[in-house]
Amino acid sequence: MKLDARVPAGPLADKWKNFKASVRLVSPANKRKYEVIVVGTGLAGASAAASLAELGYRVKAFCFHDSPRRAHSIAAQGGINAAKNYQNDGDSVRRLFYDTIKGGDFRSREANVYRLAEVSVNIIDQCVAQGVPFAREYGGMLTNRSFGGAQVSRTFYARGATGQQLLLGAYSALSRQIGQGRVQMFPRHEMLDLVVADGKAQGIVTRNLVNGELKAHAADAVLLCTGGYGNAYYLSTYARGSNATAIWRAHRRGALFANPCFTQIHPTCIPVSGEYQSKLTLMSESLRNDGRCWVPKHAGDRRPAGLIPEEERDYFLERIYPSYGNLAPRDIASRAAKRVCDEGRGVGKSGLGVYLDFSEAIGRLGQKTVQERYANLFDMYHEITGESAYEAPMRIFPAVHYTMGGLWVDYHLMSNLPGLFVLGEANFSDHGANRLGASALMQGLADGYFVIPYTLGDYLSQQKPSGPRNAAETEAFWAATEDVQNRIRKLLEVRGGRPVSEFHRQLGKILWDQCGMSRTRKGLEQGIEQIRQLRKEFWEDLNVPGSGEDLNQSLEKAGRVADFLELGELMCRDALERDESCGCHFREEHQTAEGECARKDDSFAQVAAWEYSGEGKAAVRHVEPLKYEEVSLATRSYK
Amino acid sequence: MSANPQFPGFLRTSIGRKWVVAVSGLFLIGFVIIHMAGNLQMFAATPDVINRYAYFLKTNPLMLWGFRLALLTAVAAHIWAALSLARENRAAKPVNYAVAGRKSRLHVTLASVTMVISGTVILGFVIFHLLHFTAQVVDRSYQEMETVLDGKAVHDVHRMVVAGFSKPLISAFYILAMGLLFFHLRHGAASVFQTIGIRDRTLSRVIESGSWALAAILFLGFSSIPVAVLLGVWKL
Amino acid sequence: MKLHLKIWRQPGKDHPGKLEMYDLDGLNPDMSFLEMMDVLNDRLTREGKEPVAFEHDCREGICGSCAMAINGEPHGPNDGATTCQVYLRSFKDGETLTVEPWRARAFPVLKDLVTDRSAFDRIMQAGGFISVNTGQAPDANAMPIGKETAEQAFDAAHCIGCGACVAACRNGSAMLFVAAKVSHLGLLPQGQPERKQRVRRMVEAMDAAGFGNCSNQYACEAVCPKEISADLIARMNRDYALSLVPKL
Known part of the structure; x- marks a missing residue:
């Protein structure tokens, strides 16, 4: 299969401008003839649904939550990047572009990333106009903080709840369109299949989570904005409901899945405290602006932090990466933390943790300033651990946080299936092998507010509006609905002995061990075997109580875990086939003398896009070569 | 915009009716303060002071009846709005928790949860009070009490009050009603500021203690008269 | 630690509901309240019973999904915290907790502890x-x-x-x-x-x-x-x- 990314011609800086100037349009009178389905109402979905409805398209939006406002974008803490250069510190579109592509270890598509940097400035304008209360200086101007992987301050923030404020902005725009009748909102509806007919995505099948009703919805285009799949690891910073079902179902219907092994492990999370743990809580990267990471110099030093003298502390990030110090990118910081713990220098009861120390910052700035900057994070830490980070250093450890992989899309954000668009974390496009902090919010909103309104029009202008259809009477819709029905029945009929959470926890452990921060050929091969075995057990011994005709949370979870059990194998396959190290993907076989990633640009400067080939059959790996016209592939150095 | 099409809707909305309760309540608070000031003339050196005051009111019927009409309107509006809100409030919470939360945490105070009860008793009291001292039909002998003021025969209010409060049961009822007024105002007076939108974090303490003080002053002021009568300060 | 739970069970919107008693033992005080609910639900599933339906998502206090009244107090006993931010160390060993859905006419119960907001x-x-x-x-x-x-x-x-x-x-x-x-x-x-x-x-x-x-x-x-x-x-x-x- 040849993958055409449809990148416009011309110099990098002019591609998006040229594209917009020549894009094919749908006239205002015709827009209302087209129906668009948006699945997911996080930053990408809500902003897309609102923007498309404003343009005049008829939009149907779906989310599994009780309200679109609950999507997990809401939990992003630290901020959103934009190349505004309000700080006069040398930022520019070009620099944001370069930082992002370098941060991704040169495994993302140049043109997409450049466009992302370009529209980043519009996002801030749009959000401020919607009433997002970003942090301000006394003079009334917007203020910025620094984030990992950058030497400028370009991160806009709203205390420690930037994602919440941005999502509420997009949600308010969406609410306005719902109130005006331009968007039909379906909360508590989960997409369980994609309908493909005549080679095009034409609709979806949903389950009403309250009464179990299955329904097919037809449209001229389907937008999946359903977020990432990091919950495959069970323990992660994701919301408990975050899942891969929408994109995995689309994948099974023919959409290619790109770079599934690219998962971000975030360095600053609260360490696991026990077996029962259901969730890991992130401590925003912004803390690394003022917090210093350290462990004892000597393995086995179990003294409390306060009793370890300065000269016996190893500020390992500052030592290894002097120019970025504590603000080294996430993959690098996580691996460094793992390494010192592997050396037996980890702290806390489990030995799986490093200190994030604010005593120097408190001394320099005073407790009041530190409180102003991070109070909610310190409170959160206190709530969870019962410890005060003002008195003793925080303990942190890496945790799964984001997935750079996702459905393959071209420059238009359209998958290989015509009519299926994928936005935000659900696609693979902009972050390569590692995402920089404060870039996820940027990408979600860029896709939804500023990219899809152009690219979707370009597609629809070439389609005849299908008009109102009775979806249930069309063969493809009817068949897809029946597939969903059968699958639900199958899940309910296993009637084994184990709750779904048990399988999920086991899958998570396999993935964390074999496909986590550090990977080996042997481990991955073993992981694939283990997952296959677990999948077999799942279908033999799963217990889903209740029926499919009412609110049944076990059934919802079981369907999602069943998909993770398939996706997990693909993640390992992808990690196995990518026989190099890059960004988050660290294959122990490929490292430099200093233990950093050794990329193989000759053979792996490419996107791996996997094609589903049937139950129990090996997926087929396709390749989109990554051509760099303007940047030269360099070895990433943050030293 | 000149004409305001929303205005009739004002009385239908929750906030609109809360404004009615607050503004009418504020007017009634003003009235009870004046009323108390008038009553305290009982303690003047001679009964003439309060009798002259009563005579002054009676001989200005336009003012008196204008004021009474305004009072009546305020009372009616206050009751109507408060009851319609209370009815909605009950309907909005059809099921309560099997276990009630801690009162201290949820700010459940006796005064705030008994507003309808205290208000109803106060209304009953007001009716009795009007029959008792204004229409003077509870004991018709009050109508006959006269005294001479500046050479004119006028109603002897001072004697009527002393006679009225000489009956311990009636005095007790008056004092009880004033106690309920204290409760009603402790929550109600503070609430006025919230409803008309001038309460905030810095003012709230002043408002809370101010309301408490006002309610207490009114209670003491009004109750002082039956108490004084029972203690025999004045003889019939 | 040990807790006695009285949880509101209601099969659906137009069904009557009632409080049911569950005893849990071997709990860790560092466990979150919702993790305790997970433990209970896994146990119920193994016993072939229907788990308790409750809403939750981010489990870090920002999505607003979780919604339970614990002993008549929405989100439980702690100030400035959602249900998911309540840890068992807030309760006494052996305490009885009554867990109910949000109570308000405008938030009808859909099932167990799930309401329509x-x-x-x-x-x-x-x-x-x-x-x-x-x-x-x-x-x-x-x-x-x-x-x-x-x-x-x-x-x-x-x-x-x-x-x-x-x-x-x-x-x-x-x-x-x-x-x-x-x-x-x-x-x-x-x-x-x-x-x-x-x-x-x-x-x-x-x-x-x-x-x-x-x-x-x-x-x-x-x-x-x-x-x-x-x-x-x-x-x-x-x-x-x-x-x-x-x-x-």
Whole structure:
């Protein structure tokens, strides 16, 4: 299969401008003839649904939550990047572009990333106009903080709840369109299949989570904005409901899945405290602006932090990466933390943790300033651990946080299936092998507010509006609905002995061990075997109580875990086939003398896009070569 | 915009009716303060002071009846709005928790949860009070009490009050009603500021203690008269 | 540690419900309340019984999904915390906890501890926004906004829409929720053009949804996980009245 990314011609800086100037349009009178389905109402979905409805398209939006406002974008803490250069510190579109592509270890598509940097400035304008209360200086101007992987301050923030404020902005725009009748909102509806007919995505099948009703919805285009799949690891910073079902179902219907092994492990999370743990809580990267990471110099030093003298502390990030110090990118910081713990220098009861120390910052700035900057994070830490980070250093450890992989899309954000668009974390496009902090919010909103309104029009202008259809009477819709029905029945009929959470926890452990921060050929091969075995057990011994005709949370979870059990194998396959190290993907076989990633640009400067080939059959790996016209592939150095 | 099409809707909305309760309540608070000031003339050196005051009111019927009409309107509006809100409030919470939360945490105070009860008793009291001292039909002998003021025969209010409060049961009822007024105002007076939108974090303490003080002053002021009568300060 | 739980079980919207007793042993005080619910549900599943339906998602106090009254207090005993941020160390070993869904007419129970809070969305749809289409915005620094104002707007905007205010209110009133949104947008210069219309529409939508009225007790403020101040209700009352005065 040849993958055409449809990148416009011309110099990098002019591609998006040229594209917009020549894009094919749908006239205002015709827009209302087209129906668009948006699945997911996080930053990408809500902003897309609102923007498309404003343009005049008829939009149907779906989310599994009780309200679109609950999507997990809401939990992003630290901020959103934009190349505004309000700080006069040398930022520019070009620099944001370069930082992002370098941060991704040169495994993302140049043109997409450049466009992302370009529209980043519009996002801030749009959000401020919607009433997002970003942090301000006394003079009334917007203020910025620094984030990992950058030497400028370009991160806009709203205390420690930037994602919440941005999502509420997009949600308010969406609410306005719902109130005006331009968007039909379906909360508590989960997409369980994609309908493909005549080679095009034409609709979806949903389950009403309250009464179990299955329904097919037809449209001229389907937008999946359903977020990432990091919950495959069970323990992660994701919301408990975050899942891969929408994109995995689309994948099974023919959409290619790109770079599934690219998962971000975030360095600053609260360490696991026990077996029962259901969730890991992130401590925003912004803390690394003022917090210093350290462990004892000597393995086995179990003294409390306060009793370890300065000269016996190893500020390992500052030592290894002097120019970025504590603000080294996430993959690098996580691996460094793992390494010192592997050396037996980890702290806390489990030995799986490093200190994030604010005593120097408190001394320099005073407790009041530190409180102003991070109070909610310190409170959160206190709530969870019962410890005060003002008195003793925080303990942190890496945790799964984001997935750079996702459905393959071209420059238009359209998958290989015509009519299926994928936005935000659900696609693979902009972050390569590692995402920089404060870039996820940027990408979600860029896709939804500023990219899809152009690219979707370009597609629809070439389609005849299908008009109102009775979806249930069309063969493809009817068949897809029946597939969903059968699958639900199958899940309910296993009637084994184990709750779904048990399988999920086991899958998570396999993935964390074999496909986590550090990977080996042997481990991955073993992981694939283990997952296959677990999948077999799942279908033999799963217990889903209740029926499919009412609110049944076990059934919802079981369907999602069943998909993770398939996706997990693909993640390992992808990690196995990518026989190099890059960004988050660290294959122990490929490292430099200093233990950093050794990329193989000759053979792996490419996107791996996997094609589903049937139950129990090996997926087929396709390749989109990554051509760099303007940047030269360099070895990433943050030293 | 000149004409305001929303205005009739004002009385239908929750906030609109809360404004009615607050503004009418504020007017009634003003009235009870004046009323108390008038009553305290009982303690003047001679009964003439309060009798002259009563005579002054009676001989200005336009003012008196204008004021009474305004009072009546305020009372009616206050009751109507408060009851319609209370009815909605009950309907909005059809099921309560099997276990009630801690009162201290949820700010459940006796005064705030008994507003309808205290208000109803106060209304009953007001009716009795009007029959008792204004229409003077509870004991018709009050109508006959006269005294001479500046050479004119006028109603002897001072004697009527002393006679009225000489009956311990009636005095007790008056004092009880004033106690309920204290409760009603402790929550109600503070609430006025919230409803008309001038309460905030810095003012709230002043408002809370101010309301408490006002309610207490009114209670003491009004109750002082039956108490004084029972203690025999004045003889019939 | 050991806990006795009395949990509200209700099979569906139009079914009667009742409290059922469950005993849990071997709990860890560092476990979160919802993790304890997970443990209970796994046990029920193994016993072939239906697990307790409850809403939860982010488990870090920001999505507003979780919604349980523990011993009659929405989100449990701790100030400034959602249910998911309650840890078992907040309770005594051997304590009995009664767990119920939000109680308010406007939030009907769908199943067990799950209620329908869509009324909040309808209020937002009526006016909880600034009408600006994508692409219309001027430069973000074109309109200076004082730090104080931005901070105040944030405090109001921090509302997570969980509904604890309604659940705690004796009158099932949503005024804290509505006031938070009205104030967030009303404080900012961007929100001024629609300020009057917004407060009117949102208040009307609030009334239509069947919420009760504020009787100024501030239980809402006490249980709000984001500690939103009831002062905002005063602000809304004022804004609402002023919205009816022409030319002001």
